[in-house]
Amino acid sequence: MNGNITDVYIQGNRIKEIGKQLEVKAEQVIDGRKKALIPGFINAHTHAAMTLFRGFGDDMPLKAWLEDKIWPNEAKLTSEDVYWGTKLACLEMIKSGTTTFFDMYHKFGASAKAVEEMGLRALLAGACFDHFNPELREKGKQAVKKLYTESLSFSDRIQYAAGPHAIYTVSGELLQWIHAFAEEHQVPIHLHLAETEVEVRDALRQFGLTPVRYLHRLGILSPRLILAHGLYVDDEEIQILADHGVTVVHNPASNMKLASGYRFKYREMQIAGLRVALGTDGCSSSNNLDMVEAMKLASLLGKAWRKDPEAVTAKEIFQTATLSGAEAIGLKGGQIAEGYLADLCLVDLNIPAFAPNHDFVSNLVYAANGSCIDTVICDGKILMQDRKVPGEDEIIEHASKLAYQLVVKPNA
Numbered sequence: 337m338n339g340n341i342t343d344v345y346i347q348g349n350r351i352k353e354i355g356k357q358l359e360v361k362a363e364q365v366i367d368g369r370k371k372a373l374i375p376g377f378i379n380a381h382t383h384a385a386m387t388l389f390r391g392f393g394d395d396m397p398l399k400a401w402l403e404d405k406i407w408p409n410e411a412k413l414t415s416e417d418v419y420w421g422t423k424l425a426c427l428e429m430i431k432s433g434t435t436t437f438f439d440m441y442h443k444f445g446a447s448a449k450a451v452e453e454m455g456l457r458a459l460l461a462g463a464c465f466d467h468f469n470p471e472l473r474e475k476g477k478q479a480v481k482k483l484y485t486e487s488l489s490f491s492d493r494i495q496y497a498a499g500p501h502a503i504y505t506v507s508g509e510l511l512q513w514i515h516a517f518a519e520e521h522q523v524p525i526h527l528h529l530a531e532t533e534v535e536v537r538d539a540l541r542q543f544g545l546t547p548v549r550y551l552h553r554l555g556i557l558s559p560r561l562i563l564a565h566g567l568y569v570d571d572e573e574i575q576i577l578a579d580h581g582v583t584v585v586h587n588p589a590s591n592m593k594l595a596s597g598y599r600f601k602y603r604e605m606q607i608a609g610l611r612v613a614l615g616t617d618g619c620s621s622s623n624n625l626d627m628v629e630a631m632k633l634a635s636l637l638g639k640a641w642r643k644d645p646e647a648v649t650a651k652e653i654f655q656t657a658t659l660s661g662a663e664a665i666g667l668k669g670g671q672i673a674e675g676y677l678a679d680l681c682l683v684d685l686n687i688p689a690f691a692p693n694h695d696f697v698s699n700l701v702y703a704a705n706g707s708c709i710d711t712v713i714c715d716g717k718i719l720m721q722d723r724k725v726p727g728e729d730e731i732i733e734h735a736s737k738l739a740y741q742l743v744v745k746p747n748a
């Protein structure tokens with residue numbers, strides 16, 4: 337704004353000072369006129385390398401889609417595929433303003449290498465299954481130990497999380513072992529939970545309890561736990577999750593596209609003090625990684641099912657898409673304040689979505705999409721300026737080529 341220019345001085349990877357006309361000599365100056373500075377988004381649930389399956393097998397029932405399209409092709413994935421698929425995801429996230437993401441996938445090392453090179457920050461969970469089989473359980477434990485050790489060789493931008501897939505693919509015994517491992521090594525746990533009605537019905541039949549009560553009985557609810565979806569939870573379960581400091585990640589696009597459900601209890605969770613973060617889920621179910629779109633979907637969906645225009649306001653969902661994700665993993669980020677991580681974006685205000693600009697956050701959530709992001713800084717380094725990311729053409733071309741080759745390769 338004219339006559340109201342604020343300087344933000346970044347030193348190393350932190351915001352050192354904020355003020356009017358700062359008297360500091362910077363190595364590099366970015367002109368922020370006609371731009372707005374926001375914290376980078378935190379995409380709290382995705383499967384990055386699934387960019388390779390974007391638009392592959394859409395509009396199908398969940399079971400047929402997984403069994404005929406996704407699982408046979410995931411079985412053929414090489415480290416090179418995951419590396420390029422993750423690079424493509426990072427490129428897309430940078431171009432739409434995400435600076436940190438929580439991932440769950442296969443081939444940890446390939447994902448970590450891609451994230452390192454692209455300059456983002458990520459909580460990477462190695463997907464873990466035992467299918468209630470004791471032999472696979474031992475293998476799963478060994479994999480968790482190995483990936484944790486492997487994660488220590490990467491920079492501070494890469495954090496390891498244990499990634500038990502879901503309660504219908506991972507036994508209670510392995511979940512408890514993972515919980516103990518996570519406590520010992522101080523790492524988060526990323527788990528899909530209460531995503532569909534079928535999951536709840538099966539949990540009642542198999543364990544005699546709803547999903548949240550089952551986890552409670554296993555004794556694995558803690559602030560380390562990040563639950564993707566949490567669509568099917570009652571008021572008592574919401575309170576149990578809140579009391580244990582758990583985080584729930586809302587993924588509106590995925591929930592709607594897979595027809596999992598839509599009554600995400602945002603308000604009940606806020607009232608109970610349960611932390612809610614926002615995610616896109618993988619590109620095969622969302623089909624992009626645009627957190628600006630995710631904010632709009634979460635807000636509109638939250639209003640629609642309640643028939644209440646005051647539900648899930650733009651300001652609330654903006655905070656859910658930034659600060660909440662940071663708090664979920666104890667990251668000093670998600671807001672623009674001195675001492676916080678320099679994970680920031682400049683929004684281009686010189687586009688129709690911000691004219692007129694009566695209310696910036698409203699325009700960002702309801703009028704814009706991820707292409708309004710002009711500049712991205714993560715860990716104090718510029719990853720995109722004037723919407724250009726170094727090497728983007730090669731990433732798009734190579735990842736697409738590998739995706740086409742993958743789906744025609746004979747099944748393993």
Ligand SMILES: [Zn+2]
Pocket residue numbers: 381382383528564617618
């Ligand atoms: Zn997911």
